[in-house]
Amino acid sequence: xxxxxxxxxxxxxxxxxxxxxxxxxxxxxxxxxxxxxxxxxxxxxxxxxxxxxxxxxxxxxxxxxxxxxxxxxxxxxxxxxxxxxxxxxxxxxxxxxxxxxxxxxxxxxxxxxxxxxxxxxxxxxxxxxxxxxxxxxxxxxxxxxxxxxxxxxxxxxxxxxxxxxxxxxxxxxxxxxxxxxxxxxxxxxxxxxxxxxxxxxxxxxxxxxxxxxxxxxxxxxxxxxxxxxxxxxxxxxxxxxxxxxxxxxxxxxxxxxxxxxxxxxxxxxxxxxxxxxxxxxxxxxxxxxxxxxxxxxxxxxxxxxxxxxxxxxxxxxxxxxxxxxxxxxxxxxxxxxxxxxxxxxxxxxxxxxxxxxxxxxxxxxxxxxxxxxxxxxxxxxxxxxxxxxxxxxxxxxxxxxxxxxxxxxxxxxxxxxxxxxxxxxxxxxxxxxxxxxxxxxxxxxxxxxxxxxxxxxxxxxxxxxxxxxxxxxxxxxxxxxxxxxxxxxxxxxxxxxxxxxxxxxxxxxxxx
Numbered sequence: 011x012x013x014x015x016x017x018x019x020x021x022x023x024x025x026x027x028x029x030x031x032x033x034x035x036x037x038x039x040x041x042x043x044x045x046x047x048x049x050x051x052x053x054x055x056x057x058x059x060x061x062x063x064x065x066x067x068x069x070x071x072x073x074x075x076x077x078x079x080x081x082x083x084x085x086x087x088x089x090x091x092x093x094x095x096x097x098x099x100x101x102x103x104x105x106x107x108x109x110x111x112x113x114x115x116x117x118x119x120x121x122x123x124x125x126x127x128x129x130x131x132x133x134x135x136x137x138x139x140x141x142x143x144x145x146x147x148x149x150x151x152x153x154x155x156x157x158x159x160x161x162x163x164x165x166x167x168x169x170x171x172x173x174x175x176x177x178x179x180x181x182x183x184x185x186x187x188x189x190x191x192x193x194x195x196x197x198x199x200x201x202x203x204x205x206x207x208x209x210x211x212x213x214x215x216x217x218x219x220x221x222x223x224x225x226x227x228x229x230x231x232x233x234x235x236x237x238x239x240x241x242x243x244x245x246x247x248x249x250x251x252x253x254x255x256x257x258x259x260x261x262x263x264x265x266x267x268x269x270x271x272x273x274x275x276x277x278x279x280x281x282x283x284x285x286x287x288x289x290x291x292x293x294x295x296x297x298x299x300x301x302x303x304x305x306x307x308x309x310x311x312x313x314x315x316x317x318x319x320x321x322x323x324x325x326x327x328x329x330x331x332x333x334x335x336x337x338x339x340x341x342x343x344x345x346x347x348x349x350x351x352x353x354x355x356x357x358x359x360x361x362x363x364x365x366x367x368x369x370x371x372x373x374x375x376x377x378x379x380x381x382x383x384x385x386x387x388x389x390x391x392x393x394x395x396x397x398x399x400x401x402x403x404x405x406x407x408x409x410x411x412x413x414x415x416x417x418x419x420x421x422x423x424x425x426x427x428x429x430x431x432x433x434x435x436x437x438x439x440x441x442x443x444x445x446x447x448x449x450x451x452x453x454x455x456x457x458x459x460x461x462x463x464x465x466x467x468x469x470x471x472x473x474x475x476x477x478x479x480x481x482x483x484x485x486x487x488x489x490x491x492x493x494x495x496x497x498x499x500x501x502x503x504x505x506x507x508x509x510x511x512x513x514x515x516x517x518x519x520x521x522x
Contacts, residue, residue, distance in 0.1 A: 098211075099215055106215060106518050122153075125150050137317060192480040204475070212388055233247075238438055243287065251290065344375040350397075391515060391516065442470075
């Protein structure tokens with residue numbers, strides 16, 4: 011973004027240019043000596059008729075402060091958002107009883123194995139042991155430090171890891187929108203969506219590695235966008251590689267941002283300085299993540315081992331197979347999934363874990379429902395997954411506008427990337443998002459269970475989504491844009507209310 015001082019200098023110079031040009035033309039381009047007395051008299055005569063002009067680059071003091079004022083406003087806006095989000099996350103983390111979230115019990119088992127046995131479990135040893143170990147190592151440090159205060163305090167400390175890195179993802183989305191020329195208002199709404207969309211709210215207070223991977227990937231994107239502008243920047247190359255390596259050492263979805271690290275260097279004018287930056291980026295990431303994947307290969311024969319095809323995980327997932335996948339499931343969005351946006355909400359029946367909503371065979375319907383509501387019953391008690399409960403419908407309907415803006419912005423950015431052969435400012439974000447969506451489709455084809463179609467697998471795309479949302483909003487007329495931003499802000503506010511423990515639904519205790 012251009013600084014305000016430069017703008018004001020240009021405006022001042024443009025205003026003075028005609029007068030300076032007339033002076034030069036009248037004298038044949040020769041500077042005529044004038045006495046001090048004559049010069050003073052001339053100035054007094056012209057002061058009231060014409061503005062004072064100067065060839066100096068110094069701008070008026072008030073105007074010079076414009077960039078500083080914008081920075082202060084931006085700092086206040088994001089600080090307010092982060093404080094509200096931190097308060098909400100901390101309240102939920104402190105008041106939710108038991109373990110909630112995708113495989114939360116098994117994630118904690120991984121941490122406790124490290125705490126009590128001081129060893130990394132074999133990748134195929136348990137339910138969640140195939141995951142890279144960074145989150146669990148960090149969780150072990152926090153648990154050990156806080157455990158003297160009691161188990162609830164230790165559990166709260168581990169949950170706050172997720173909260174901290176979801177805040178980092180929201181901050182990164184805000185900064186990226188501003189860097190790519192979005193307005194402060196649009197950046198604020200985009201960041202609020204990253205922080206308060208239901209899939210983020212659930213990840214922010216869960217015991218699990220999702221939020222850590224999202225936050226680290228978002229920090230890598232901050233460096234990658236700057237590297238895209240200057241692929242010879244060694245410092246940004248090192249930061250991008252380091253953060254991508256940490257994301258890879260947290261969760262396999264770190265592959266999305268790791269692949270995006272190549273984008274700034276995929277250009278026809280590639281030179282030795284770019285090569286040095288590319289090597290530095292790769293080495294920084296490999297030093298962090300390399301040992302994790304080498305260990306996986308040595309122990310399992312695969313760099314990305316999974317346990318879902320082993321017992322008892324296999325039988326547990328098979329319980330959620332509604333039917334085999336069909337091509338048609340990927341080609342449309344079933345509106346019924348917006349009206350009853352959970353796997354357990356069946357028309358005319360009470361909420362039950364034995365229910366299977368037939369609309370959730372639709373891939374994008376179930377994905378959308380798990381972005382904008384609690385499709386798998388982690389935070390909304392099962393008795394409220396029935397007719398007559400309107401919170402899910404409210405959120406899925408409000409979510410249509412920001413989701414549509416994201417999709418429009420993404421496809422416009424993708425078209426621009428293809429047209430300009432990768433030389434766009436947001437190219438790393440476009441590539442990362444494209445890979446994430448393709449990997450998600452491939453994974454759901456391979457895994458027929460409904461629990462494989464969960465939006466948390468797409469959560470690393472939350473920060474790029476903020477940028478594409480802003481791009482989509484920027485294509486609208488002023489009135490339409492204001493309306494869209496208001497609806498999007500309401501979607502985030504409503505989600506925060508629904509998922510604040512005890513505010514709308516009864517306080518969540520140990521899951522039934």
